[in-house]
Amino acid sequence: MTGVDDTLSDLLMPLRLHSVFHSRWRARGPWAIQGEDESCAVIHYVLRNECCVSFAKDSSPxxxxxxxxxxxxxxxxxTIADRAIPHGTSLDAVLPDRRPGASGIVDIGTTGPATELLCGSLHYDAVSKPPVYQALPDVILLERGTLExxxxxxxxxxxxxxETARDEPGTQLIVTRAFEMVFVLSLRVALENLAESSSELSAxxxxxxxxxxxxxxxxYAEPWTIDxxxxxxxxxxSAFTKAFRELVGEGPGQHLTKRRMQEAAMLLSETSVPQNTIPELVGYQSAVGFHLAFRKAFGLPPGEFRRQARESHASARPAAYSRRPRAGAGAGARS
Known part of the structure; x- marks a missing residue:
């Protein structure tokens, strides 16, 4: 359905992946690796055999x-393991340095059939996360038949x-872009299917x-009104306002403000566009109105937001490409 595809493309467009930590790992015998909540998306792709994913909260493995x-x-x-189990060895204990842009290879155990996985943690800017993203479930499973x-x-x-088996110039950039492609394509497939069961996504x-x-x-910069x-x-x-609120979970004015704030945050943190021109660029005729809306959304004024973003970028260090074999340890289950 073209309309759904078009809407989905625009809803996902602000989501910008900027780095990936990936790992390939092989697990034999009894094993279980437990990862805590992380501020990034995570992907597991099973290359051989099978494994179980369990959550600490009440839910089926x-x-x-x-x-x-x-x-x-x-x-x-x-927790990802050879069997359904809610707890395991901490990922931080076996793979503590999971820097964005790096990679790892880890082996677990020496006997029994091997389960092989490709894992990645995909780091994106929190301010770029589209509102519809919040409606996604904790895990999206795309079975082999669906992928085919x-x-x-x-x-x-x-x-x-x-590509992850290679160690050549450009490998990290290629892998990052490929993971980004997998991420977006997976979300597209999932959103198409989930739209039938989620009120927010059915919009x-x-x-x-x-x-x-x-x-x-x-x-978003147009002078939109409810009318x-x-x-x-x-x-x-009346019908529009009622349907929008029921399906999206908030009024159209609130949703429009979120989109404008999202774009303003991107302009402040990633560009050198003069700050005094940003209100108009995102649809505000009043600088005062923009400042009030921005402060309400992010808890600080635009100027301070830009200053902190620049300091953060300045202090960030490019992660070196590294492969780290670890015998008898856990792999990047939440890598």
Missing amino acids: ITLREGDLAVFPHGTGH KEPLLTRTLESITA LRHPGISRALLAIYRE SLSRQAGMSR
Whole structure:
């Protein structure tokens, strides 16, 4: 459905992946690795055999079989093991240095059938996270049969598997971009399926609300009002407002403000655009109104936000590419 694809593309566009820590690992015998919540997305791709994913909270364990892909959009803590078990050896204890941009290879055990996985932790800017992203579940499972219907996603996974075995110039950049492709393609497949069961995501399938969402995400700088957005949706003002709030979880004005603040934060943190021009660029005619909205959204004024972002970028150090074999230890289950 083209409308859904178009809306989804625009909703995901602000999400910018900036680095990946990835690891390939082989586990034999009884094993269990437990990772805590992390501020990044996590991917597990099973290359051989199978394993189980369990959560500390009450929920059924998930079995990952050869060819399955599991995506944890919010970095939710979980245990990955040879069997359903809620706890295991801490990932921090066996793989403490998981710097973005680095990689690792870890072996667990020496006897029994080997389970092989490709894992990655995908780091993105929190301010770039689209509102619809919050509606995603803790884990998205794409089974082998589903992946086989997605040739681009399958080929990209195959390419990552081959590329991570190389140690040549450009490998890290290629791997980062490939993981980004896997991430976005996985979200696209998942959102298409989840839209039928999630009220927030079903907004993508509503002909009127999806048009309004497209307008908000593509043309956030326009002087939108409830009336003009309802006309864009082809609905009456009352019907539009009611449907938008029921499906999206907030009013259209609030959603528009979030989109504008998201873009303002990007301009402040990633560009040198003069600060006094940003209000107009994101749809505000009043600098005072923009400052009030920005402070409410981020807890500090735009100037301080930019200063802190620049200090953060200045202090960041590029991570060196490294491969770290660790015998008898845990792999990057939440790597």
